[in-house]
Amino acid sequence: MPKKMIGLYPGSFDPVTNGHLDIAKRAYDICDEMHIAVVANPSKKALFPVEERVELLKKTTKHLPKVVISSFNGLLVDYAKEINANIIFRGLRAVSDFEFEFQMALINRSLHPKIEVVFLVPNEKFIFLSSSSIKEVAKLGGNVRGFVPAVVEKALRRVF
Ligand code: ADP
Numbered sequence: 001m002p003k004k005m006i007g008l009y010p011g012s013f014d015p016v017t018n019g020h021l022d023i024a025k026r027a028y029d030i031c032d033e034m035h036i037a038v039v040a041n042p043s044k045k046a047l048f049p050v051e052e053r054v055e056l057l058k059k060t061t062k063h064l065p066k067v068v069i070s071s072f073n074g075l076l077v078d079y080a081k082e083i084n085a086n087i088i089f090r091g092l093r094a095v096s097d098f099e100f101e102f103q104m105a106l107i108n109r110s111l112h113p114k115i116e117v118v119f120l121v122p123n124e125k126f127i128f129l130s131s132s133s134i135k136e137v138a139k140l141g142g143n144v145r146g147f148v149p150a151v152v153e154k155a156l157r158r159v160f
Contacts, residue, residue, distance in 0.1 A: 007031035008085035019126035023091035038071040060149045077112035092119045
């Protein structure tokens with residue numbers, strides 16, 4: 001019997017963008033069970049609290065029945081073991097993502113040899129999109145429609 005594919009897509013999701021959702025849907029289509037998890041101990045200072053990032057992810061993925069949204073502290077590989085994930089998904093935009101992601105993938109493999117890290121490429125219209133650029137645009141009063149889901153647009157309007 002083929003192995004059950006349990007995917008884990010981790011990230012800051014501060015906040016979730018249409019680029020994240022594009023990757024999440026591609027990962028979802030590959031997996032039997034799919035977890036999207038907010039990293040709760042990031043080195044970056046976040047705009048939205050972890051609980052709100054989780055809520056926004058739940059609202060924007062509620063049409064995908066086998067998705068589980070959560071958050072975790074500590075090592076990614078430990079969380080992957082806890083939920084029995086056998087694939088970690090990451091999105092790759094441009095060359096700029098590559099070096100960091102490559103390094104992390106090799107570190108994670110040495111910590112947990114049984115897990116595979118799979119990189120997915122988004123639709124080209126999201127290649128330039130990042131949570132930080134969205135926050136910058138929203139902060140300066142720009143229109144972020146089309147780049148983030150409507151609930152995120154509303155949350156950004158409330159903050160700025
Ligand atoms: P992190 O702080 O872990 O990089 P992010 O929320 O910034 O968290 O991103 C989570 C994952 O989603 C990363 O693999 C990142 O490369 C990917 N990602 C973010 N934005 C996009 C996008 N527009 N297209 C494809 N992948 C993306």
